Amino acid sequence: MNEILLLALDSLQKNKLRSFLTVLGVVIGVATVIGMSSIISGLNTNISTQIQDLGSNLIFVTRIPPTIGGRVPPEMFSRKKFTLEDGKAIAELPLVQAVSPVLRYINFNASARSFSVRYRDRTAKNTIFQGASPEFAMVVSLRVQSGRWINESDQTHNASVVVLGHDTAETIFPTNVDPIGKEVEIENQPFRVIGVLEERKNALTGGKNPDDNVAIMPLGTFSRLHPEFKDFMFAVRTVSQEDMPRAIDQIQALLRIHRGVPPNKDNDFAISTQDTFTNLWNQISSGIFTVMLAISSIALVVGGVGVMNIMLVSVTERTREIGVRKAIGATRRNILMQFLFEAMLLTAVGGVLGIATGAGIAAIVRTFAPFLPASVSAFWVAVGFSVSVGTGLVFGFYPAYR
Numbered sequence: 001m002n003e004i005l006l007l008a009l010d011s012l013q014k015n016k017l018r019s020f021l022t023v024l025g026v027v028i029g030v031a032t033v034i035g036m037s038s039i040i041s042g043l044n045t046n047i048s049t050q051i052q053d054l055g056s057n058l059i060f061v062t063r064i065p066p067t068i069g070g071r072v073p074p075e076m077f078s079r080k081k082f083t084l085e086d087g088k089a090i091a092e093l094p095l096v097q098a099v100s101p102v103l104r105y106i107n108f109n110a111s112a113r114s115f116s117v118r119y120r121d122r123t124a125k126n127t128i129f130q131g132a133s134p135e136f137a138m139v140v141s142l143r144v145q146s147g148r149w150i151n152e153s154d155q156t157h158n159a160s161v162v163v164l165g166h167d168t169a170e171t172i173f174p175t176n177v178d179p180i181g182k183e184v185e186i187e188n189q190p191f192r193v194i195g196v197l198e199e200r201k202n203a204l205t206g207g208k209n210p211d212d213n214v215a216i217m218p219l220g221t222f223s224r225l226h227p228e229f230k231d232f233m234f235a236v237r238t239v240s241q242e243d244m245p246r247a248i249d250q251i252q253a254l255l256r257i258h259r260g261v262p263p264n265k266d267n268d269f270a271i272s273t274q275d276t277f278t279n280l281w282n283q284i285s286s287g288i289f290t291v292m293l294a295i296s297s298i299a300l301v302v303g304g305v306g307v308m309n310i311m312l313v314s315v316t317e318r319t320r321e322i323g324v325r326k327a328i329g330a331t332r333r334n335i336l337m338q339f340l341f342e343a344m345l346l347t348a349v350g351g352v353l354g355i356a357t358g359a360g361i362a363a364i365v366r367t368f369a370p371f372l373p374a375s376v377s378a379f380w381v382a383v384g385f386s387v388s389v390g391t392g393l394v395f396g397f398y399p400a401y402r
Contacts, residue, residue: 022310023350025303026391030351030384032296034358034376039365040285040292042374047281051274055141057097057244058273059236061090061251065270066280079268082232086258090234093254095247097237100136103222105129105229117164117215118185119172127168128214129186131222139237147180147195150218154194158220162191165214166199186215187225201371244273300387303350304395311343311396343396344389351388355381 064076084101091099105115105128117124136142137149145166154161162184169179179193197216200209223229238247248271255261255269358376365374 022306023303023346023353025299025301025306026347026350026388027303027354027357029296029299029303030354030388031357031361032292032299033384033387034355034380035361036289036292037380038358038362038374038376039372040289041377042365042372044281044285045373046371048278051277051281053141054274054277055237056241056274057238058140059238059244059248059251060270060272061234061236061255062270062272063231063233063268066272066276080259081230082234082269083230084232086255087232087234089254089258090236090251093247093250095239095243095250097239098135098139099237100133100139100235101219101232102133102136102235103131103219103226103229103232105222105226116186117162117168117172119182122172122174124168124171124213126213128165128211129222129226130214130216131219132216133219136216136235139235143198144195145198146178147193149195150216155218155220158218158224160189160191160221161194161217162186163195163197163216164193165197165212165216167208167212168215169193169196171213186217189225191215191217248273300391303347304391307343307346307392308395311339340393340396344392347388347392347396348385351385354388355384358384 061082063079063081064072082101087099087101090096115125115127115129117127132150134150134152134155137144142149144163147163149163150161153159164179164184172184173179173182179196182193183190184193185191197212197214200212217225236247236251238244252267252271256267259268261268362374362376365372
């Protein structure tokens with residue numbers, strides 16, 4: 001066995017460039033697996049942290065469920081809208097700690113003035129407008145960086161006050177100006193800034209978070225600006241995580257009665273929790289992973305075919321060597337094992353180079369995107385190496401058998 005291994009090593013050393021070019025596909029395939037799995041691992045960590053920050057006892061009640069890519073069946077848009085009375089009824093349930101009705105208005109038309117916040121000659125465009133209750137910050141764990149949050153007095157009097165997102169305030173106020181107490185213009189109406197939210201990083205890119213360009217005002221004030229917009233959603237905080245399943249059952253039963261859903265019909269609303277958003281992300285990451293595996297599989301097949309071709313050429317070139325070995329007592333099995341070992345060793349080297357390249361990709365990602373904790377998994381290293389050796393075994397058998 002040692003002799004066969006030494007013969008295989010000697011053959012590869014004599015044809016270094018040819019050997020490297022032959023296994024390039026294997027290198028690319030394994031590097032893709034290692035590099036992409038490390039990036040996805042980092043994304044999983046970030047997304048998981050952001051979802052956990054919401055709190056394990058947080059529920060969102062919406063008319064339309066969250067979806068991937070915004071694909072919503074048309075019939076869902078005809079669902080009955082929620083009312084404030086629905087929110088008040090939810091708040092009275094025994095396992096509910098607090099409820100905040102929310103109205104949210106998004107428009108990405110940069111020229112639409114109704115979706116901008118202005119301070120003197122500076123304007124924040126594409127701003128998300130949101131109406132919320134005093135309970136909202138507590139329910140969804142929003143943190144105010146400076147100033148204060150909306151209080152009961154603001155809510156009762158439909159005050160023209162606003163809490164700005166970090167990016168909104170940064171865009172319209174010079175660095176030497178304190179936003180708190182300043183007057184800004186929203187839809188040609190004056191609003192007094194009472195607070196600025198803490199910055200929230202984007203879990204996917206580490207850059208700007210779209211939710212940091214937001215203007216949040218009391219619910220009644222929002223309704224005064226946009227009386228036509230009545231599509232409420234509810235953020236619900238339960239008494240404890242242990243009470244979540246029972247609280248969801250209570251909310252579901254209550255809303256089915258309120259909305260007149262027949263016993264034999266599905267819910268015409270959605271209840272979302274941490275698990276909902278985790279499952280959505282898992283679907284996205286699974287799709288990314290499937291594409292990655294497809295790319296790496298193609299590269300491995302290309303590399304395997306290259307190995308097979310070069311081994312066929314090698315067998316033809318070394319006919320004399322094979323004859324000499326047989327003459328001195330080598331069996332057909334010995335010859336087969338020699339060429340099979342050679343093919344497996346070739347792809348194993350490609351696997352090691354691929355692992356090193358993938359680890360290098362992960363290191364580069366950590367250097368240039370420090371927000372993304374890309375880490376190389378021992379599991380995927382083992383998979384990458386095993387697959388590379390297996391590629392040599394599969395594609396090297398036919399030339400070795402000949």
